[in-house]
Amino acid sequence: MMKSRNAAHAEESAEVEVLFAEAAKFEAMSKKIQASLGRLKSGDQLSKTTAKSVYSNTQGLQVMNDNVDKILDAIDKMLGPSEDKSREERIIRTGPDRVGLQDYLASLKRVDRALSQMSSTNLRVNQQAIGDFNELLSEGNNQLQALFRSILAENAQPVEPLAFIAKDKPFPVLEQEKVSRLGSIDSFLSSNAARNTSYSSRESHSIRIYAEIRGAYLSGSLHNLSAASISTSKRKASDEIYRQGTSGIGTYARGIESMFSAEFGNISAVFNRTDWGVAFDATCRKALAEFAKTLRELNMHIKANLATDCFLAYEIVEIVTNIGYRLDKLSGQLKLPFADALKPIRENAKSSLAELIEDVRRKVSSMQTIPADGSSISLTPEVMTRMQTMTMYPQSLASVMQSLGDGNWNSIAAVNANNANSSTSLPSLKSFDVSGDSSQLLAHYIMDTIETLLTSLDAKARALLKSKSMSGIFMANNVAVIDRMIRSSDLATVLASGSASTKIETWRKKGNSAYLDSWREPCSALMDVQYTNRGARPPSGNSGVIDSAAVIKGLGSKDKDSIKEKFKNFNTSFDDLTGKHKSLQMEREVRSQLAREVQAMIEPLYARFWDRYHEIDKGKGKYVKYDKGSLSAQLASLG
Numbered sequence: 179m180m181k182s183r184n185a186a187h188a189e190e191s192a193e194v195e196v197l198f199a200e201a202a203k204f205e206a207m208s209k210k211i212q213a214s215l216g217r218l219k220s221g222d223q224l225s226k227t228t229a230k231s232v233y234s235n236t237q238g239l240q241v242m243n244d245n246v247d248k249i250l251d252a253i254d255k256m257l258g259p260s261e262d263k264s265r266e267e268r269i270i271r272t273g274p275d276r277v278g279l280q281d282y283l284a285s286l287k288r289v290d291r292a293l294s295q296m297s298s299t300n301l302r303v304n305q306q307a308i309g310d311f312n313e314l315l316s317e318g319n320n321q322l323q324a325l326f327r328s329i330l331a332e333n334a335q336p337v338e339p340l341a342f343i344a345k346d347k348p349f350p351v352l353e354q355e356k357v358s359r360l361g362s363i364d365s366f367l368s369s370n371a372a373r374n375t376s377y378s379s380r381e382s383h384s385i386r387i388y389a390e391i392r393g394a395y396l397s398g399s400l401h402n403l404s405a406a407s408i409s410t411s412k413r414k415a416s417d418e419i420y421r422q423g424t425s426g427i428g429t430y431a432r433g434i435e436s437m438f439s440a441e442f443g444n445i446s447a448v449f450n451r452t453d454w455g456v457a458f459d460a461t462c463r464k465a466l467a468e469f470a471k472t473l474r475e476l477n478m479h480i481k482a483n484l485a486t487d488c489f490l491a492y493e494i495v496e497i498v499t500n501i502g503y504r505l506d507k508l509s510g511q512l513k514l515p516f517a518d519a520l521k522p523i524r525e526n527a528k529s530s531l532a533e534l535i536e537d538v539r540r541k542v543s544s545m546q547t548i549p550a551d552g553s554s555i556s557l558t559p560e561v562m563t564r565m566q567t568m569t570m571y572p573q574s575l576a577s578v579m580q581s582l583g584d585g586n587w588n589s590i591a592a593v594n595a596n597n598a599n600s601s602t603s604l605p606s607l608k609s610f611d612v613s614g615d616s617s618q619l620l621a622h623y624i625m626d627t628i629e630t631l632l633t634s635l636d637a638k639a640r641a642l643l644k645s646k647s648m649s650g651i652f653m654a655n656n657v658a659v660i661d662r663m664i665r666s667s668d669l670a671t672v673l674a675s676g677s678a679s680t681k682i683e684t685w686r687k688k689g690n691s692a693y694l695d696s697w698r699e700p701c702s703a704l705m706d707v708q709y710t711n712r713g714a715r716p717p718s719g720n721s722g723v724i725d726s727a728a729v730i731k732g733l734g735s736k737d738k739d740s741i742k743e744k745f746k747n748f749n750t751s752f753d754d755l756t757g758k759h760k761s762l763q764m765e766r767e768v769r770s771q772l773a774r775e776v777q778a779m780i781e782p783l784y785a786r787f788w789d790r791y792h793e794i795d796k797g798k799g800k801y802v803k804y805d806k807g808s809l810s811a812q813l814a815s816l817g
Contacts, residue, residue, distance in 0.1 A: 270318045274325050279359055283366055286318045319367065326363045326384055329356050330391040336398035339433035349440040357447045360384075364449055385453060389460035392444070396437055396465040403430040404472045411476055411490060419563060420489045422570050427476065427494055434469060435501045438462055442509050455511045462512060470519035473498075477522045485537050488530035489567050491523050496574035498523075527578045531587035531623060534564060535630050542634035548642050552651035553763035554659045561631050562663040565624045569668040572620065579619040587623055621676045624669065628660060628678075632685050650692025651762055654772070657685045658765035690775060697755060697776055703748040704783040706741070706790070726793040741791045745801040748787075752780070752804075752812075759816050773817030777810075784809055 266285050274282035333352060342349050352360070364384040406426040414420070438458075445457045473494065480487045502516030541557055549555065568575060579587070635656055639649040661682055664670055673679070730738065764772070785806050795801040804812065 267314055270314050270321070273321055279325075279362060282318070282322075283362060286315065286322075286366065289315050289318070322363050322367060323384070323387060326360060326367070327387050327391065329360055329363075330388060332356070334391050334395050336395060336401075339399055339403055339437065340429070343429060343432055343436065349437050351440050352444045352447070357444070360388075360448045364453075368450065368453065385449070385457045385460055388445075388448070388457060389463070392441060392461050393464040396441060396462065397468050399437060400430070400433055400465055400468065403433045404468055406430070407472055408475055408479075411487075412479055416483065416486070418486060419567055420487045420493075422489070422493060422567075425476075425490055425493070427472075427490075428497055430469075430472070431497045431501050434465065435505060438465075438505055438512070439508060442505075455509065458509050459511045459515075463515075466512070466515045466519065470515075473519050473523055477526055480523065480526055484526070484530050484533050485564075488527065488534065489571065491527040491530060492568075492571035492574040492578070494523050495520065495527055495578065496571060499574070499577070524578065527574070528582050529590075531579070531582065532590045535588060535627055536590060538627065538631050539634055542631070542638050545638055545642075548639055548652055549763070551761065551763035552648050552655060554652075554655040554765065555635075558631065558635075558656045558659045559663065561627065562660055562669075565627060566663060566667045566669055568620065568624070569672055572617070575620055575623075576617070579623065584619055584622060585626070588626060617672065618676065621672050621678065624673065625676065625678050625681060629681070632657065632660075636688075645696070647693045647696035650689045650695070651764065651768070651772075652689075654686065654689030654693060654768045655763070655765050657682065657689055658768045661686070662765070662767070690772060693772060694775055694779065697779055700748050700751040700755065701779055701783055703744045703751060704780075704787040706744070706787065724789045726790060729790050730793045738794065741794050742801045744787075745791070745794065745803070748784070749801075749803045756812060756816060770817045773813070776816060777813040781810060781813060 266289050269277050269282065269285040270289070277285075333350070333356070337350065339349075341347075367384040403426065407430045409426075411420075411425040411427065414424070441461060442454075442458055445461065446454055449457050476490065476494065480491050498516055498520045502513050502520070505511070505516075506513040538557070538561055545555075632653070636649075636653055639652050643649045643652065664673060664678070664682070730741075733741070759772075759776075784804070788802070788804075788806055788809075792802050792805070
């Protein structure tokens with residue numbers, strides 16, 4: 179039993195040992211497997227790292243390969259222009275005249291492109307070639323500028339403007355073939371390539387060349403018109419009022435406008451649109467400077483002879499303003515230069531308005547005597563001639579007066595203040611509108627001048643003349659001259675809508691009334707006294723005619739003596755006044771007007787007095803010198 183148990187236990191132990199041995203064998207095998215897996219993982223990681231490195235190196239090689247290709251291309255491009263350098267150098271140094279302008283410009287453009295390509299590589303090996311190409315491009319620009327100048331010089335001889343103005347012919351312009359060549363040259367010279375070369379600057383730009391040559395052509399052509407403007411403006415007597423159109427300034431201005439317009443046509447054909455204004459301004463600058471100098475000299479002449487030559491200032495204001503606006507509309511330029519040139523004359527024109535009124539006061543104040551015969555003075559037609567002349571310049575005066583302001587012409591200080599604050603600009607075209615308020619300004623100025631004249635003359639007459647009637651006839655004569663000169667000229671139209679006629683009539687009545695005051699003396703002699711309480715009314719005939727004999731019969735001796743004295747006084751006064759009346763120098767309308775008014779005063783009174791008392795001397799004529807018919811004839815002879 180025991181042996182069987184031990185045998186079984188030994189058998190189990192052997193099996194356990196076998197199992198342990200197998201387990202140990204499996205554990206050893208597992209460790210080997212784990213070690214193999216570790217080695218596999220390590221090898222895999224190494225493979226991945228190696229693959230990444232190979233991939234990265236492959237990309238770098240591809241980029242390097244591309245860069246090498248680009249460098250080779252750049253070298254090819256670099257070597258290409260260098261290889262063509264001799265050809266372009268030969269063309270450029272030969273010059274555009276022999277090569278032909280278009281081929282020459284094409285060569286310069288190729289040089290410019292090659293220069294841009296070499297400059298973009300920034301390689302030191304190209305520096306010599308870049309310098310050579312810059313030199314070629316600079317030489318080409320200089321030759322193009324010389325050609326540009328020579329083409330313009332072919333038509334640079336000044337012309338005589340009068341030959342074109344008198345026949346109303348257009349001024350010459352550049353030929354189309356030359357315009358085409360000049361335009362091609364300017365297109366290149368105005369490019370960045372031309373401006374960036376070391377030998378090209380703003381001073382040598384095509385606009386500068388054009389302005390230099392064509393500017394001299396314009397100023398040279400217009401020089402004679404400038405001189406003529408000055409000489410014709412001064413060619414008159416010192417006291418003679420300037421007559422419209424006698425100065426050559428109008429022809430000068432027309433020449434400027436026509437030549438400038440033709441020149442703008444040349445410029446717009448040669449240059450790019452963006453350069454038109456700059457080129458036009460630069461080309462006209464010299465001629466405009468000469469024009470401004472001419473206006474300054476004319477202004478000095480006007481200022482020295484303001485009373486007679488202010489009308490030249492008005493004419494210049496109108497002419498220059500109009501051409502300034504027309505040329506500005508054409509080109510968009512020159513309005514400011516014309517305004518600068520015109521400003522001194524415009525200010526002088528404004529000053530003249532106050533100066534003319536002050537001149538009236540000054541001349542009347544300096545009068546030492548007044549004509550003994552009551553005639554008008556020469557100052558009156560002189561002043562009215564000025565006013566008539568003003569109506570010839572409605573546009574310029576409307577502009578000047580609007581700028582000055584209504585009534586400010588009565589004060590020199592106000593005018594000077596206005597000039598000090600005035601801007602340098604051409605007056606607006608709206609200010610040249612002579613309708614409405616603008617036309618009324620001229621009417622107001624004319625009436626202010628007339629009022630100043632008559633007020634000054636009235637004060638001077640009252641100071642120098644002892645007789646009120648002489649003062650009256652003097653004023654009536656001057657008013658008549660004023661009225662006649664208004665009615666016989668455009669002043670009638672200018673003054674038609676205002677109160678001018680009323681003011682003139684007031685002055686006329688004032689003068690007539692002062693003169694008629696002396697005729698009150700014979701009128702007073704014809705005043706008698708009738709007493710209604712001394713019996714019946716004097717008898718009358720069947721026809722209502724007073725019976726003079728009955729009237730005389732009813733008078734007492736003292737009354738009869740009084741009537742005789744009245745007739746004598748009347749005769750003496752009437753004869754004296756009629757003699758003086760006929761000796762006075764009167765304007766035709768004044769004489770006839772005063773004759774009618776005297777007759778209206780005297781004749782009714784005398785007729786009544788004569789009807790009642792003519793029998794005082796029983797027809798002997800001792801006291802009653804005039805019957806009604808002879809008195810009427812005598813009164814009629816006064817006219």
